[in-house]
Amino acid sequence: MEASSSGTSETERQPCSICLAPISDEAYLDRCFHSFCYKCIGEWLSFVAAKSSKPLSSFVCPLCKGQNSSIIHGVYGRSFQRHYASKDNIKRPLSxxxxxxxxxxxxxxxxxxxxxxxxxxxxxxxxxxxxxxxxxxxxxxxxxxxxxxxxxxxxxxxxxxxxxxxxxxxxxxxxxxxxxxxxxxxxxxxxxxxxxxxxxxxxxxxxxxxxxxxxxxxxxxxxxxxxxxxxxxxxxxxxxxxxxxxxxxxxxxxxxxxxxxxxxxxxxxxxxxxxxxxxxxx
Structure with a gap:
């Protein structure tokens, strides 16, 4: 029992606060650092953006209600991907x-x-x-x-x-x-x-x-x-x-x-x- 517990990763022990299942494709917010499934937090951001009457520059964490501006995901070594709140809004035309x-x-x-x-x-x-x-x-x-x-x-x-x-x-x-x-x-x-x-x-x-x-x-x-x-x-x-x-x-x-x-x-x-x-x- 103890061996099984020690072999369990931190992500497996802490479920996603949105879907309550073990975190899949871990993503975290850039300011409060709370982690979620990337799909779950992405859908949350889309939901918040759809309800907003103006373009978003930040969004609230569904767990602590703190303001964040982006989702960090796909972390591998020193590389990562970043999804900004503004990406769910209409993009400004390129020059x-x-x-x-x-x-x-x-x-x-x-x-x-x-x-x-x-x-x-x-x-x-x-x-x-x-x-x-x-x-x-x-x-x-x-x-x-x-x-x-x-x-x-x-x-x-x-x-x-x-x-x-x-x-x-x-x-x-x-x-x-x-x-x-x-x-x-x-x-x-x-x-x-x-x-x-x-x-x-x-x-x-x-x-x-x-x-x-x-x-x-x-x-x-x-x-x-x-x-x-x-x-x-x-x-x-x-x-x-x-x-x-x-x-x-x-x-x-x-x-x-x-x-x-x-x-x-x-x-x-x-x-x-x-x-x-x-x-x-x-």
Whole structure:
């Protein structure tokens, strides 16, 4: 009897407070940390959202009545998935700049600069040079793929993985450039896959294309539109993210980011120039 008790997990001893059965696919709330079956707490959130007359930014725990903003589930090692209260509401439309990036991923088109740029990037060890636009670029692509605004935790995880790898290269990690490239792609894919799922491989390709291009976000977008065959009269404007708005990621130095270079990219959108023929645009 005692052996059976010691072999029983904590989850099995504590049933879900909603269905009263042993917890299945454990999920917990981000503030009070009460745990439930993911299906049960998800249905609770949908019920609360349906009864609310306005969009939710938080919801009450059915057990303690405390306010929470998201459900944490699918925890495996250091990876997890997060379901925000706002996800059960009507999503805010993506900006045109985000739509451009989402179109790239959905069509799976290689629209970055020439693949030769990638080879030269590793061969000439250009990865030792800090890319001041990368964090803002990553934020927008992750937002576009997930169609969510709040991606700070995911951004910190992915950007931190890249920074950690680059810092090791700066200290003279041994290996050929091809081996270093393979390691970079593998580490980046492992960091991104729990969140980006089927978009992971394309995301890794896009990251490599962007950092090897040497372009800022505005110029890279224009290159993408040219490859897509979008009208030349499109003008690209990306969000002017201030340093104070960037997530405070452990090990990251926000002072390394040059926000002044983004000052002419102010509305996070694509717009038509004055000389554009509207008939050229869908």
């Amino acid at each position: 045109d700049a985000h739509m451009l990036r989402l179109h790239v991923y959905n069509t799976n088109q290689d629209i970055g600069h020439n693949r030769a740029d990638v080879v030269q990037y590793w061969k000439k060890r250009k990865y030792l040079q800090k890319n001041m636009w990368l964090q803002n670029w990553l934020r927008r692509d992750i937002q576009a793929i997930l169609q969510e605004d709040d991606v700070d935790i995911i951004l910190c995880h992915i950007y931190g993985t890249i920074e950690s790898f680059m810092n090791r290269q700066d200290r003279g990690l041994s290996g050929t450039e091809e081996e270093k490239r393979d390691m970079f792609r593998s580490l980046l894919a492992n960091a991104a896959r729990p969140f980006l799922l089927e978009y992971t491989e394309q995301f890794v390709n896009e990251v490599e294309l962007f950092i090897s291009s040497g372009l800022n976000i505005n110029a890279y977008d224009k290159a993408c539109m040219k490859r897509l065959g979008w009208p030349k009269c499109y003008e690209v404007r990306n969000s002017n993210l201030k340093t104070s708005e960037l997530p405070k990621c452990d090990g990251l130095r926000n002072s390394d980011l040059c926000t002044s270079d983004l000052s002419d990219q102010d509305n996070n959108s694509l717009s038509l120039g004055d000389d554009c023929d509207p008939d050229l645009v869908d």
